[in-house]
Amino acid sequence: MTVTLTRADGSRERLSDDVLDELSTALRGPLVPGSDTGTPEPRAEWNAMYGSRAALTARCTGTADVVEAVRFARSHGLLAAVRGGGHSVAGLSSNPEGLLIDLSGMRGVLVDPERRLVRVQGGAVLGAVDRETQAFGLVTPLGRVSETGVAGLTLGGGYGNLDKKYGLACDNLVEAQVVCADGSVRTASETDDPDLFWAIRGGGGNFGVVTTFTFRLHPVGPIVAFAGVMYPLEDVAAIERGWREYADAAPDEVTTAVFTLTFPAAPGMPEIIHDRPVAVVAAVHSGPDPEAGMRVLQPLRELGTPLFDLSQPMPYAVVQSSFDGLFPRGGHRAYWKSQYLDELTDDAIDALARLSQDRPAPLTLVNTFRIGGAVHAVDPEATAFAERTSPYMVSFDTMWTDADQDEAAIAWSRSAFEEMTKYGNGRVFLNFTGRQDEPLQAGTDTAFGRNLHRLGRIKAALDPDNVFQLNNNIVPTPD
Template sequence: MTVTLLRADGAREHLSDDVLDELDAALRGTVVLGGTDPGAPEPCPEWNAMYGDPAALTARCTGTADVVEAVRFARERGLLVGVRAGGHSVAGLSSVPDGLLIDLSGMRGVMVDPQRRLARVQGGALLGDVDRETQAFGLATPLGRVSETGVAGLTLGGGYGHLNAKYGLSCDNLVEAQVVCADGSVRTASETDDADLFWAIRGGGGNFGVVTSFTFRLHPVGPIVAFAGVMYPLEDLGTVERSWREYAAAAPDEVTTFVVTMTFPAAPGMPEIIHDRPVAIVAAVHCGPDPDEGMRVLQPLRELGTPLFDLSQPMPYAVVQASFDPFFPRGALRAYWKSQYLDELSDDAIDTLARRAADRPGPITLVNTFRLGGAVHAVDPEATAFAERTSPWMVSFDTMWSDPEQDEAAIAWGRSAWEEMTKYGNGRVFLNFTGRQDEPLQAGTDTAFGRNLRRLGRIKADLDPDNFFQMNNNIIPTPG
């Protein structure tokens, strides 16, 4: 019996049982052929249902040594390789149906050093794994807004979340990483060791190797924080967002806030007035030490109009981190997202967002506006690979649906909404919020990285001259 895999050069490689046994013997983890192992379900399936097909061959790794063996095996045979950590890539970049998938999703350990305020996190961990352990000590690091998001993809792409204004991006709080590079070597990257690699992985994506562990700086947060979650009628979005804009622009750094539009489902325990109702949700977290003072600071967000329902209250930080989970079920939704940054959130831009929010192609499609600034903007644009450090606003069109027959129409809507917003944007995009359909993997890297792209290309040429790691927002190796 043989299994046929796609090579990185487009050719096909036929692997015999003896060769597969060689890989199996080298790993402490397991080797899975396609979907032929019903007794061993994927530890962390792909989030986007458009990319749910199993890899032709999967190496389920238990630690760094397994990753080294998988990389060497693939390199010796020129195989096309994908890497899965949390599997939450919107663009399906952690899926490689015809190649070898290096799967870290079983590597979810988190170790907290409360005295030094550091957390060492394995490469397959999810946000919820980190929050659970760090909150036991009243500590946190900036992570995303859905607890099932993978730490690796989030951090390597930057990392927006509920603490950005006060503590920066996820990548800004990275102090060290262990990386398996394309030649199979293991490097420890930090400000003092392998500084170029450390610079590149803070925003440069998975181009430079497989990160098997991250060490994050922690901050005193929670366990209770002030939370605002106010649902206004969607038809009031234009008025509500104008008032929100003025509040957000003047808010202290303890406040991170955004607006999301959706059709709220008829969820048990929620009032009927919002069942299947299109709403604009104004959300915010105040991460200061006094939740009652935080609620006072957030109070204006509860008075932007006439709310349909108000969930605002002091709340455990870990609960806040998981509060949007029900809207992003793993493996159940098909998704195509596009984003762009704005230097100004003008009235015309708000009116366009309101009109697009009213004509969404389905109830679970989201139109979002994020306020950026504070600690994110305090970092020099060339201090890390993540270059976007000046735009005060970002909008995203999170087109999501469940019926494959709607693929063409849903994607077309997402593209047209994004194109319409380009007249208000500054031309830059956030790569973690991008779709892959009929777009090259390097699409958007020039606008996302700006002047940093040249240095990224040189580092890529040094560490991965053959572009072994190409299933990502790809940076082309550029020597010199």
């Protein structure tokens, strides 16, 4: 067997049997060539546009395997992708002509209830963490879809249903084990390797492969107050005005967003919303008394005349997987765009209302998130994640199923984004980006702002050859 792989400089390298045997022997997990389609992929890429298998995959079973794979990539100058949850919207963990370092077998989650910490391996998905931590009535704030990877989400910041009260996923990180480009294994925390610790809290996968995350835990659940109110999409401009008024005054226990979409006519969904465009006003109140929380959320249920109202006290773990059905792995083609707003003006709401009624496919979402509280309490320079002031973020989660629609759907997403630049502050959330013909550095200047310079220096110190470049890429910039 021979395998030809793309190198980081764009050239191709043909690997002989001997070279592959050497790597295969060094790994505990299997080394799988792309031609071996008989061996199922443990975790395929989420975005169907990037579904092809990597030319060669190292399925890692632990940190030692990751070290071997990184050393191999570096010594051959290979372009290497790293896969955690595989939920990169931009397909950054796919590498059809190169090497994939696949952590999807590294899913361990260990809770220490006394110290209120959870240790999570680099390939775990959010649902696995919520499940284990909820067994102790504890949580660490993660995202809203249970199959998203902890790794990519946290390294890029990580918004979710608890962020106003407890901050971003990266704000709750207390320690990480990282395999750097030279194959060294480092422990990063406030006291050990503080530059690396600063950089991985928002700076993405640029600095190495994180094999273990340790997060702080908080007491939440098992039951929380949940609002999920479906209003007719025609009413979205009025609904969103009322929602804005509520969200601007809501306590930090309330994290809320508006999603517009068309639910499929799926069994289990109420018939009244089958194939019906809706505006979903969603919120979680994370306080200890769910009934009291429901009273706080009540105004969200009275913003208009709902088609259907799912609001009720609910297990936190159920809330965390309530949107899963809309985002099947490999089920959609996707290209997302997002931007932050300093103010959600009436004109911005009217533009969003127009765009949400002009979506290119039923499963395309137009979302408005209220951000604040603990996210804004962190100094913009305290972590690499620099966006600490904008109260709103808008995202166009453009999703469709037919490859013939690629061009039109991507063009719609870009033009919707352009239209919103009139109301936005120019900054973007890098975890919600498509890629296509855009360079890997796209958006990093506005997303990182003043932090980009420090990130470039840390990248130069830890990964001068840019071994880890399939990400929102930070160019190594030595002083």
